[in-house]
Amino acid sequence: MSYKPNNRIYLCLAHMSEAGLEQQYVNEAFTTHWVAPLGPNVAGFEQDLEEFVGCRKHIAVLSSCTAALHLALRMLGVGNGDEVLCQSFSFCASTHPITYCGACPVFIDSEPDTWNIDPMLLETAINDRIRITGKKPKAIIVVDLYGMPAKWDELKAISEKYGIPIIEDAANAMGSCYGGKPCGSFGQLATFSFNGNKIITTSGGGALVCHDEATKQRAIFMATQARENAPYYQHETIGFNYRLSNVCAGIGRGQMTVLGEHVNHHKHVHELYKKLLGEVEGILVKDNPSDRYDSNFWLTTVTIAPSIQVKGQEGPFKTYSDCEPNGNVEALRVFLDKAGVEARPLWKPMHKQPVYKDAPAYVNGVSESLFKVGMCLPSGPYVSDEDVYYIVDCIKEAIA
């Protein structure tokens, strides 16, 4: 192995435009005294996002995607005692906001093509919940996980058939498309994340995608403490302090100029992993299931066959529960870590999290088995071709 990177290789490091536009917009916020959760950068960033997503969408920028998901649930009237159907295979932020509303998550497992919510299981769960509770679940949260679009045709048909709205968690999927349409345009409401490790960043931030201007204005009202239009502070509804700062929105405006470049880079890195790992038996790079899917490959993910022998896989490893990644996966993660490469297991399904042990779950085993064999590899704008060659060489070396 001749090439050795100078720095640790991270999954997805924030990367600013070479023109330094982020800094310029931030400076402008300072010099014009718009250091507040409103101002020209907020409006400008929303306009850029609306142009990017198209499909006549109206977008409110917020302090995080978690906040956007919470707001989306509140906007759909989710409250105490309601049930919300939610993709189990995801980051906790897809789920926790349900509990902020006093509602109960009902977890749905994934299907193997996209790793996202299984439409068949979803329909079974809807009928079962109606039978058990006597009422319809209030909403469905679908995730485009790791940038991979969900099975939108089937999911939208189910949503329409039962009259249950979908919130699309497109935190990972900015720039991904399904059937030629952008992720973030499928749910009745949708969300993006601009956290530091996403396709673009505002350091921390998120957005709520709405179908019409009235819904966007309602979201902004709810995100600014639901302050009524009076000269003094008049409140008739409980709101939140969820608006994005004009300083952070300045970073977002600059990032919009490199969004296309970032998406192309993630896809390029994924292609290179596919080519290089294609020669390694037992390691499979997750790919688009058909040409209807066009993932941004926010993170390239792989699955590692249980038969693959990795140095040190006997452990001992510290265990935290009875649901852990396989020994060869953990050994590979540790090997890469020592070689200066950040790798991460796939999300642990929410129905296997102790905090949700009492929540109903409709399970087919797909997400749990993926969690045991899966891993995320560095994919961000700073990951060079040399880095990918180095990472693949490390993987080959780790395999005994």
Ligand SMILES: Cc1ncc(COP(=O)(O)O)c(C=O)c1O
């Ligand atoms: C699928 C998913 N949903 C939601 C979030 C939350 O985003 P934020 O950190 O902007 O709140 C994340 C963050 O990684 C995510 O991966």
